[in-house]
Amino acid sequence: MTAAEKLYQLIQTLPESQIYEVLHFAEFLPPKQLLPPPANPPGTLT
Template sequence: MTATEKLYQLIQSLSENQINEVLNFAEFLHQKQLTPPQAITPGTLTGLRGIAKRPGSAPNDDDLRAEYTDYLTQKYQ
């Protein structure tokens, strides 16, 4: 028995709502097959670089650790 035949037999036992779900999924797979995957074009994410940049130089590990410790201390007091 082919996969098509198995699917047809299975669908006959489903409710109309379940058949609609199967149909929606099959249409999704079909559309996915037709649409080639889109690569992220160069420069797309680079425009976001620096959006949350702090003024001044980048903090070192000790500064980050101290800042995070202070944050946790304030949050859980």
């Protein structure tokens, strides 16, 4: 079973309010992944 299938099964058991929370979280993910990593400020030890 794929992750999408597992998620679909789980979603079917949740109340509508929690489904919206999952939806909002999922919509937040793609833009977050596209951001470049933050640059280290000058003088930062790595």
